[in-house]
Amino acid sequence: MDHPTTADRLGPPIDARPLFAVAHAALMDLLRELPEPDWRRPTACPGWSVRDLAAHVLGDHLNRLSRGRDGHTGVLAPRPGETLPAFLDRINDDWVRTARAFSTRVLLDLLDLAGAQIAAYWSGMDDAEMAALGEPVTWAGDAPAPVWLDAARDHTEYWTHEQQIREAVGRPGRFAPEVFGPVLDTFMRALPHTLSGAGGTCGSEVTVTVTGPAGGRWTCRHDGAAWTLRRDGAEHPDAAVEFDPDTAWRLCTRGITPELAAERARTTGDPALTGAVLRMVSIIY
Numbered sequence: 001m002d003h004p005t006t007a008d009r010l011g012p013p014i015d016a017r018p019l020f021a022v023a024h025a026a027l028m029d030l031l032r033e034l035p036e037p038d039w040r041r042p043t044a045c046p047g048w049s050v051r052d053l054a055a056h057v058l059g060d061h062l063n064r065l066s067r068g069r070d071g072h073t074g075v076l077a078p079r080p081g082e083t084l085p086a087f088l089d090r091i092n093d094d095w096v097r098t099a100r101a102f103s104t105r106v107l108l109d110l111l112d113l114a115g116a117q118i119a120a121y122w123s124g125m126d127d128a129e130m131a132a133l134g135e136p137v138t139w140a141g142d143a144p145a146p147v148w149l150d151a152a153r154d155h156t157e158y159w160t161h162e163q164q165i166r167e168a169v170g171r172p173g174r175f176a177p178e179v180f181g182p183v184l185d186t187f188m189r190a191l192p193h194t195l196s197g198a199g200g201t202c203g204s205e206v207t208v209t210v211t212g213p214a215g216g217r218w219t220c221r222h223d224g225a226a227w228t229l230r231r232d233g234a235e236h237p238d239a240a241v242e243f244d245p246d247t248a249w250r251l252c253t254r255g256i257t258p259e260l261a262a263e264r265a266r267t268t269g270d271p272a273l274t275g276a277v278l279r280m281v282s283i284i285y
Helices: 019-032 050-069 084-099 104-123 127-131 147-168 177-195 245-252 258-264 271-277
Strands: 205-210 216-222 227-230 239-243 266-269
Touching (some): 019 177, 050 084, 104 147, 177 205, 177 227, 177 245, 177 271, 205 271, 239 271, 245 258
Parallel strands (some): 205 239
Antiparallel strands (some): 216 227
């Protein structure tokens, strides 16, 4: 029996290409209207202000353009024994400290330039390029991931950091279904990898429901080799977890702990499988 490939197990493709220009415009509109004191407000990222988080977004843009668009391999690498999360934390913090020398105007101008180029980079890819295998998306597995997932992951990071800035300055978030729906859908692509160490036998099914207009239902089925995701609900799943959308995105980005998510969620069925879902994370963590 032929089993699905790793890429096939991730569910139907998400087309994030049209979302980048919208996200860029929304972030720039927000930042350009902030008074100077708001730039110094603390964010959910420990030790980082709104200015620092905006600089981090800029750094992400420059890195993506350099390695993705321009094929630049760079010279940064983990130190001996340094884990990937620790390496990323270190270089991100180094960049943010450097960017504190930028004026608000310089930071805004650079963000505007790089963000527009990011939107052009992703929107310029054709369907074949999006379907090809590229870099791993580590929270979905160690194997090369389809480029569409890498793009969708990029968009979720952009959305998450924008949301953290909005919360820090008391502005409403962007939760319209056409924006938030693809974010939640992308986060759920961590489910097959999340369940990989939780057991399950051939035919086992786990359904996750996120309520609200931007939510939906996702089911993972075990085929005897691994878990495969689809975009619907199982009639009689072995385990089921239901989240409200606020709990879902905060759990996946570790804005809340799995323990708090468990208090907010509704679960039924096999506790080993529901427990795995409640530990899901959709960022490098």
